[in-house]
Amino acid sequence: MSKERSLLMNTFMYKCPRCQEGDIYTKPFKITDPVSMPHHCDVCGQLFLPEPGFYYGAMFLSYIVTGFFFLGVVAFSIIVLKLSVNAAMGVVILVAASTYIFFLRFARALWLNLMVRYDKNAKENFKNSTFQ
Numbered sequence: 001m002s003k004e005r006s007l008l009m010n011t012f013m014y015k016c017p018r019c020q021e022g023d024i025y026t027k028p029f030k031i032t033d034p035v036s037m038p039h040h041c042d043v044c045g046q047l048f049l050p051e052p053g054f055y056y057g058a059m060f061l062s063y064i065v066t067g068f069f070f071l072g073v074v075a076f077s078i079i080v081l082k083l084s085v086n087a088a089m090g091v092v093i094l095v096a097a098s099t100y101i102f103f104l105r106f107a108r109a110l111w112l113n114l115m116v117r118y119d120k121n122a123k124e125n126f127k128n129s130t131f132q
């Protein structure tokens, strides 16, 4: 019997929100296609693109998450590191360039985890279904 993992932990692990076992992103990671996803979960059959334009919401999540994150980066740069505003913007550009792919993948995984609920019987139901 599996125990339900928290939404945020499941998001960070890039696991399917329905069964919490299947991987959302294809492996191995390719820098040329960082958000490559399989059509559906191998474990429970959950579709990873339920409808066209599904991940538009992830764009807004990404904006909110990165906005607050970079406010923290600027505050840290100015208050703790005692950098000028221009230098802090340089730090933001460097951090943004290095974390871009992480936030892109994280926002899509978070959006999928917010929209799909955990189902402890999903794996069994998919195994027993005739539509595999």
Ligand SMILES: [Zn+2]
Binding pocket: 016, 017, 018, 019, 020, 021, 022, 041, 042, 043, 044, 045, 046
């Ligand atoms: Zn699954």
